[in-house]
Amino acid sequence: MEETDQPKFSLAVGQVWRAKKPKDVFGFFDDRQITYVSGEGDMVQYDSPTVRMGRRFPTTTRDRFERWAGKLVALPEGDWAPYVRPERKTHAKTSKG
Numbered sequence: 001m002e003e004t005d006q007p008k009f010s011l012a013v014g015q016v017w018r019a020k021k022p023k024d025v026f027g028f029f030d031d032r033q034i035t036y037v038s039g040e041g042d043m044v045q046y047d048s049p050t051v052r053m054g055r056r057f058p059t060t061t062r063d064r065f066e067r068w069a070g071k072l073v074a075l076p077e078g079d080w081a082p083y084v085r086p087e088r089k090t091h092a093k094t095s096k097g
Contacts, residue, residue: 008066011037011044018081020070025049028080031073032065049080 016033023030028049035057036045045059075081 007041007062009069009072011041011062011065013037016073016075017065017069018071018073019068022070022083024083024085027083029083031075031081032069033075037062 011034013034013036016031018029018031026049030048030050032046032048034044034046036059037043042062043059044062044065045057046065047057051057073081
């Protein structure tokens with residue numbers, strides 16, 4: 001990482017991040033829980049509902065992770081957060097008369 005590139009977030013093992021644009025993945029949010037941050041801090045490994053059982057945890061650059069990440073969240077005890085579809089804003093039609 002170049003000296004001019006300042007990290008946007010403080011990343012640590014165990015943190016759970018939600019996407020800027022969350023998606024439904026098998027009934028859960030596509031959150032990512034950090035499992036490893038390299039010594040230099042330029043690589044991040046994570047677990048997620050998108051990772052199938054028996055597969056290796058994906059690794060990505062810190063820059064790509066920060067572009068994906070929206071906010072730090074807390075998980076329900078022992079599970080991923082169930083996906084809740086955001087309510088759509090409806091505009092009441094007014095009759096002109």
